[in-house]
Amino acid sequence: MTDQTDRVHSVTKEDTAYWSANLRLIILSLVIWALVSFGFGILLRPMLSGIEIGGSDLGFWFAQQGSILVFLVIIFFYAWRMNQIDRQHGVEED
Amino acid sequence: MDQFTLNLLFVGASFALYIGIAIWARAGSTSEFYAAGRGVHPVTNGMATAADWMSAASFISMAGLIAFTGYDNSSFLMGWTGGYVLLALLLAPYLRKFGKFTVSEFIGDRFYSSTARMVAVICLLVASITYVIGQMQGVGIAFGRFLEIDAFWGLLIGACVVFAYAVFGGMKGVTYTQVAQYCVLITAYTIPAIFISLQLTGNPVPALGLFGEHAGSGEPLLQKLDGLVTDLGFNEYTAHHGDTFNMMLFTLSLMIGTAGLPHVIMRFFTVPRVSDARWSAGWTLVFIALLYLTAPAVGAMARLNITEMMWPDGTQGEAVSVQTIAEDPNYDWMATWQKTGLLDWEDKNGDGKIQYYNDASEEMQERAEAAGWEGNELTNFNRDILVLANPEIANLPGWVIGLVAAGGLAAALSTAAGLLLAISSAVSHDLLKGQLTPNMSESSELLAARISMAAAIVVAVILGLNPPGFAAQTVALAFGLAAASIFPALMMGIFSKRINNTGAVAGMLAGLITTLVYIFLHKGWFFIPDTNMFTDDNPLLGTIKSTSFGAVGAAINFGMAYIVSSMTKETPQEIKDLVESVRTPRGAGMAVDH
Incomplete structure (x- = not known):
């Protein structure tokens, strides 16, 4: 680990690995983010219309409730996983 | 006790609470004024951010928008919450690591250009001022309806309360008042919804009642509603009627716009650590979701x-x-x-x-x-x-009506205070300290921040009393500007080392100008009636309505910044180092003092 007080930052191999791990996690999260809202909630709704939920269909549920619940899971999962990745790469805060 | 006395009691008690908090949380330094001393717990910050974000539009208008349109307006539900995913993953932790006070400051430093900083300040001021007019109008309406006093006096009382806790407390006072305001507004929103859900479906959770059975007929509630409205010639509630492409683009524009609104972003500067910024975005969405999961139930049940x-x-x-x-x-x-x-x-x-x-x-x-x-x-x-x-429609007891009055005011006031804070920090920190008088001492900067906050309140009251006829349309403008200029600049600043000063300025201006022109073409030049050349029913480009153009503007910004950057000089080494340091949480405490 580099000196905590060192303000000048040089790019190490470890930093590159940390950043690509972060990018992979972001891309995975955003794919799910888009799938539940733009996918299930709007574009794919006709395909899901066979699955009934309380007087309407699964697509309607995703548009009005489901996507919000999935967004919550995504943010908390990202925060939990990133804190792990921070520690694995030794870049966590003091 | 009559209804008027009840309303007065609820509103008066909530105002006394806000003033009490203002006296307790007085800001002594610029760090406390701009960022609450960076000592706010992520859950507390999440609650305050939720109140900051949920404006009169979320509390008063959103359920109505859904009730009278049905499924097609789900865009508001997904758009205004999905933006927090972008904020949590793409902006909040890095901007907290950067450790400065304003959004424009990051843009100015990262793109080593005071022009970039000024473009950001202008976008921020236009977006925040148009937004604050709507809040002030909401305060006026709530006072007029529930306390039966003139909108003028209503606004004046509201402004004095905001003045007390925002001018003296700064971000610190605003944060703790917003926590109280969140509690008031969420109680006021959910209690009537629970009563109505019990009456209609027997389920105390409105979000579940929406998909439950209608107690009177035994049919599913939504099916019952679909039947009623189609009998009267209206569009089926749960069906999709508009254009699919425009709905997706509109949802995306609301998401990007939400993530780019400066008064929301600056809340994440107040938490102590980078990991707190990540958690805090999650907590914010938890508190927002409590209202947003209830809103579609409120809409459907009220329509029924x-x-x-x-x-x-x-x-x-x-x-x-x-x-x-x-x-x-x-x-x-x-x-x-x-x-x-x-x-x-x-x-x-x-x-x-x-x-x-x-x-x-x-x-x-x-x-x-x-x-x-x-x-x-x-x-x-x-x-x-x-x-x-x-x-009143559901025939609920008088105290519920008093509570709703206090809740509507809490929603409008908390957002107004957050916006005024964004405006005053842009003026005192970015314009005065950053440009005109860089040698200003901390105490005179604090004074300047307070004076510009007071001036912003006066302007907001004047505009709230004489709202320009286009006030409703300007909300689209605020989101469009945030989506097309601020969000892409911040994101590229963090995720690409290649984007340089020229590229960033060109991108921001391109996104800004195309979005402005597209909105003006459809809503009238400078919103003057009858100067529009197209309408949203028959738009210039395909099915893209002017309210959905923010996402297109953002794409233009990204594209232009990339092309111009690849044709001009590479970013200097110290900027690349800055980007590297923003990307890793290590040493976030170091960046605080400056």
């Missing part, structure tokens, strides 16, 4: 209640009579709201009944002709009154 009240014998029977509206205490709310000019009815064919139906529908023509109807007789139902009138 109103339709059944207008057709007490069912949609195939007789409509409600003028006499019933005048005499039955269950219909008292109609007379109360008629006085505000936001609700009206007229017995056009003189049959003593008020027929509420869609007179533009082809299928209704036959029945209307046979029955001698001469058009829809519920002539005006402003969708903004839905949430405020809801407890």
Whole structure:
């Protein structure tokens, strides 16, 4: 680990690995983010219309409730996983 | 106790609470004024951010927007919450690591250009000022309706309360007041919803009641509602009617716009650590979701209640009579709201009944002709009154109405304070300290911040009293600007080392100008009526409405910044180092003092 007080930052191999791990996690999260809202909630709704939920269909549920619940899971999962990745790469805060 | 006294009691008690907090949390330094000393716990910050974000539009208007359109307006639900995913993953932790006070400061430092900083300041000021006008109008309406006093005095009282905790407390005072305001607004929103859900479905959780069974008929609630509204010639509630591409683009624009609104982003500067910024975005969405999961239930249930009240014998029977509206205490709310000019009815064919139906529908023509109807007789139902009138429509006790009054005011005031803080920090920190008088001492910067906050409140009151006729349309403008200029600049600043000063400025201006021009082409140049060349029903590009253009503007910004950057000089090494340091949480404490 580099000196905590060192303000000048040089790019190490470890930093590159940390950043690509972060990018992979972001891309995975955003794919799910888009799938539940733009996918299930709007574009794919006709395909899901066979699955009934309380007087309407699964697509309607995703548009009005489901996507919000999935967004919550995504943010908390990202925060939990990133804190792990921070520690694995030794870049966590003091 | 009469209704007026109850309303006064609830509003008065909530205001006393806010003032008490203001006295307790007084800001002593610029760090406390701009960022609450960076000592706010992520859960507390999440609650405050939720109150900051949920404005009069979320509290008062959103359920009405959904109630009268149905599925197609799900864009608001997904858009205004999905933006937090972008914020949590793409912006908040890095901007917290950067450790400065304003959004424009990051843009100025990262793109080593005071021009970039000034473009960001202008976008921020335009977006925040247009947004604050709407909040002030909301304060005026709530006072006028519930305390029966003139909008002028209502606004003045509201402004004095905001002045007390925002000018003296800065971000610190605003944060803790917003926590109290969140508690008031969420209680006020959910209690009537729980009552109504119990009445209609027997389920105390409105979000579940929405997909439950209608107690009166045993049918699923949504199916019942679909049947009622289609009987009257309206669009089926749960079906998709608009253009799919535009709906997706509109949702995306709201998401990017949410993530780019400066008064929301700056909340994440207040938490102690980078990992707290990640958690805090999650907590913010938890507190927002409590209202947003309830809103579609409030909308659908209110639409059902109103339709059944207008057709007490069912949609195939007789409509409600003028006499019933005048005499039955269950219909008292109609007379109360008629006085505000936001609700009206007229017995056009003189049959003593008020027929509420869609007179533009082809299928209704036959029945209307046979029955001698001469058009829809519920002539005006402003969708903004839905949430405020809801407890009265459902015949709930008087204290619930008082609570809703206090909740509406809490939603408007908390957002107004957050916006005023964004405006004052842009003026004192970015314009004065950053440009005009860089050698200003901390105490004079703090004074300047307070004076610019006070000035912003005065401007907001004046604009709130004399709202420009285009106030409603300018909300689209605020989101468009945030989406097309601020969000892409921040994101590229973090995720690409290649984007340089020229590229960033070119990108921001391109996104800004195309979005402005597209909105003006459809809404009129500078919103002057009749100067528009296109309408949102028949837009310039395909099916893209002007309110959905923010995402296109953002794409133009990204593209332009990339092209110009690849043709001009590479970013200097120290900027690449800055980007590297923003990307790793290590040493976040170091960046605080500067």
